[in-house]
Amino acid sequence: MKKIGILFGQEHSFPPAFVERVNQKTGGKDVVAEFVKIDKVVQGEPCGYDVVIDRISQDVPFYRAWLKNAALSGTAVVNNPFWWSADEKFFNNALATMIGVAVPKTVLLPSNQPPPDTSDKSFRNLAYPMNWEEIFAYVGWPAFFKPFAGGGWKNVYRLHNPEEFYRAYNETGQLVMMLQEEVKFDMYFRCYSIDQRNVRIMPYEPRHPYHLRYQTEWQAPREILQKVEEGVLRLNQFLGYDLNTVEFAIRDGVPMAIDFCNPAPDAEAASVGQANFEWVVEAVSEMAIRKAREHVPGRNNCSWGKFLQAAVNMRRLEELV
Numbered sequence: 001m002k003k004i005g006i007l008f009g010q011e012h013s014f015p016p017a018f019v020e021r022v023n024q025k026t027g028g029k030d031v032v033a034e035f036v037k038i039d040k041v042v043q044g045e046p047c048g049y050d051v052v053i054d055r056i057s058q059d060v061p062f063y064r065a066w067l068k069n070a071a072l073s074g075t076a077v078v079n080n081p082f083w084w085s086a087d088e089k090f091f092n093n094a095l096a097t098m099i100g101v102a103v104p105k106t107v108l109l110p111s112n113q114p115p116p117d118t119s120d121k122s123f124r125n126l127a128y129p130m131n132w133e134e135i136f137a138y139v140g141w142p143a144f145f146k147p148f149a150g151g152g153w154k155n156v157y158r159l160h161n162p163e164e165f166y167r168a169y170n171e172t173g174q175l176v177m178m179l180q181e182e183v184k185f186d187m188y189f190r191c192y193s194i195d196q197r198n199v200r201i202m203p204y205e206p207r208h209p210y211h212l213r214y215q216t217e218w219q220a221p222r223e224i225l226q227k228v229e230e231g232v233l234r235l236n237q238f239l240g241y242d243l244n245t246v247e248f249a250i251r252d253g254v255p256m257a258i259d260f261c262n263p264a265p266d267a268e269a270a271s272v273g274q275a276n277f278e279w280v281v282e283a284v285s286e287m288a289i290r291k292a293r294e295h296v297p298g299r300n301n302c303s304w305g306k307f308l309q310a311a312v313n314m315r316r317l318e319e320l321v
Helices: 014-026 061-072 081-086 089-098 132-139 162-169 222-239 274-294 306-320
Strands: 002-007 031-035 051-054 076-078 106-109 143-147 157-159 177-181 187-194 198-203 243-251 254-259
Touching: 002 014, 002 274, 014 031, 014 274, 031 274, 051 061, 051 274, 061 076, 061 081, 076 274, 089 106, 089 222, 106 132, 132 162, 132 177, 143 162, 157 162, 187 222, 187 274, 198 222, 198 274, 222 243, 222 254, 222 306
Parallel strands: 002 031, 002 051, 051 076
Antiparallel strands: 106 177, 143 157, 143 177, 187 198, 187 243, 243 254
């Protein structure tokens, strides 16, 4: 019997619906799903699950360490906890530019305050002051100022000029931030990406209050929606995420990827709406069942993106030459 577990926090609707859907589909014959239970964690020992759907480790370091141990022991963890620990928004933007997905102009900035246990000598490689005039000219105004990693709209500023920037910069402490061009869009979509193959394009209005953002409609031409779907798949296949959301703003007919580092995306029925909720429960259940049935004990059962796979394949080729 293969076993699927879901690790979660304050969610109410998605985890029980997922467990119920998996067990309904399999009838408990070869695959069963349940809420994860952790009673002890011993190095190198299997956790007892063939597949784990992770919805909370971004907020709980103990869970992230447990998941890495589980993955090392052969569990297929969604999403890959090793890549998730290394991933961040600025790298994702840089990768997008390399694979042909349009993104806003973005620059990375050092933290306003030095990290703990550092001194002036720790920053001898950093030019000071920064070339602010060139940075501002490249990005333009208005601009968004936000952490290079993280989410949930925490510590995000919309700025209009250098004076506002310096004021905000002084408030960010030890956070590493990035300054990003504001995209004035004609349409906006939030897209589920499941299993690096299934996409759900959802009309979305980020300027509305949170509970109303999915209650909008955009009349998008088919070719625009096709470009959005292609961009969603390309990003997630290169990043290796099996469960993610990608946000695209449409500017002058061009889809611009705004945010695509959401490996524990909102899936609550009350916020995403019943139709989107039903779709994501079904898609994640199908993916989890497939992964459980394909699970091979002792094998590396994590998903790895094309970005890392290409690097590994190149190294193998070099070794053969």
